[in-house]
Amino acid sequence: MADYGLDLHGSLLLDDYRRQLPLLEKLQQVVMAQLKQAVTKSGLELNQMESRIKGEASLAGKLLRKGSKYHSISDVTDLLGVRVITYYNEDVDRIASIAETLFEIDWSNSVDKRKMHQFDSFGYNSLHFVCRVPKSLYSDPACPELNEVPFELQMRTVLQHLWSDIQHDIGYKSEIETPMEYHRALSRLAGLLELADNEFSRIRTDITDYRRRIRSQMEQGRLEEVPLDGDTFTAYLQKKPFEKLNRQIAAINQAELYSGSLMPYLPVLRHMGMQTVADVERMMAEDYDDAYQLAVTQLGVTDLDILSETIGLQNLCIVHIIKNGGGQAGIQWLFDTVNGPSPANVDLAGMVMEHARRLTN
Numbered sequence: 001m002a003d004y005g006l007d008l009h010g011s012l013l014l015d016d017y018r019r020q021l022p023l024l025e026k027l028q029q030v031v032m033a034q035l036k037q038a039v040t041k042s043g044l045e046l047n048q049m050e051s052r053i054k055g056e057a058s059l060a061g062k063l064l065r066k067g068s069k070y071h072s073i074s075d076v077t078d079l080l081g082v083r084v085i086t087y088y089n090e091d092v093d094r095i096a097s098i099a100e101t102l103f104e105i106d107w108s109n110s111v112d113k114r115k116m117h118q119f120d121s122f123g124y125n126s127l128h129f130v131c132r133v134p135k136s137l138y139s140d141p142a143c144p145e146l147n148e149v150p151f152e153l154q155m156r157t158v159l160q161h162l163w164s165d166i167q168h169d170i171g172y173k174s175e176i177e178t179p180m181e182y183h184r185a186l187s188r189l190a191g192l193l194e195l196a197d198n199e200f201s202r203i204r205t206d207i208t209d210y211r212r213r214i215r216s217q218m219e220q221g222r223l224e225e226v227p228l229d230g231d232t233f234t235a236y237l238q239k240k241p242f243e244k245l246n247r248q249i250a251a252i253n254q255a256e257l258y259s260g261s262l263m264p265y266l267p268v269l270r271h272m273g274m275q276t277v278a279d280v281e282r283m284m285a286e287d288y289d290d291a292y293q294l295a296v297t298q299l300g301v302t303d304l305d306i307l308s309e310t311i312g313l314q315n316l317c318i319v320h321i322i323k324n325g326g327g328q329a330g331i332q333w334l335f336d337t338v339n340g341p342s343p344a345n346v347d348l349a350g351m352v353m354e355h356a357r358r359l360t361n
Helices: 008-042 056-069 089-102 143-150 158-170 178-219 229-238 242-252 265-270 276-299 309-321 328-337 346-359
Strands: 046-053 080-086 126-131 151-157 256-257 306-308
Touching: 008 056, 008 080, 008 089, 008 143, 080 089, 080 158, 080 256, 080 306, 089 178, 089 256, 126 178, 151 158, 158 178, 178 229, 229 265, 229 276, 242 256, 242 276, 242 306, 242 309, 265 309, 276 309, 276 346, 309 328, 309 346, 328 346
Parallel strands: 080 151, 256 306
Antiparallel strands: 046 080, 126 151
């Protein structure tokens, strides 16, 4: 068994570590299970959550460098390390709040390195907690020492994690060990990453505020103020605006309706000049009867008894295209856009035009 050139004190600590390995493995399982359960319950989306037990060689190197500061193996607080990587800065604080509700935090050994950032400092920082599992969270009478073993919880964003990996990869340790020209370049890059981190958070907040404002406008019926985009179309579809037309069309053959995505129709609506949700509402009001009559000519001579919920919007778009001079080519483009380009769309568009002509005869 390797002694790594340690003195007697370091060797004794390493022996304690070896004996404690099964306990560390159990602690790892408990901590990860409790943390994952709490994060899942919170609905927070993470980039990743990982843990590791410090390897023997790594610990020996630490004891060689500063073993005299550790009176016992329990003083080495990162034998078990857990890392939670979030997408946004504010989610680091949310993970910290979750950790505070789960674990006992050793505040004297915990540090928020983000707040240590100086104006001219180098590096990218994260939040570190030294924790223990309280008996109120998990208790095993056969293993009471589990509640006494500390572990380190590190919380950072994806970009902070990226920067840490880059620092490690290039072997950067301090400005003293790195020529000033490289230190300046690395500092500029660190600043850009920090700016990007903050901008991602700001943009997410702005998008969330936009969606709330749009929902409010839609609930109040102010549809002229609601631009037609992916978010607003999704919210609009939740109101099931085409359900009445769908059911009326289904009644022609007593057909059953099955769900189908209407999102492929968004580029169709935008191409047809719809700029707001109110434009879609106007199209439905103006073309509703013709869309239904088109369905009558399509289905009246068939025995189709299963229809997609896209039928109403599809016929509305077809009627709108025909009324605005798009003809068979416009209808083929509609099918190519919604279903994907196919030679069959040529024949399908021709049949639809024939049905449409019957409406005007």
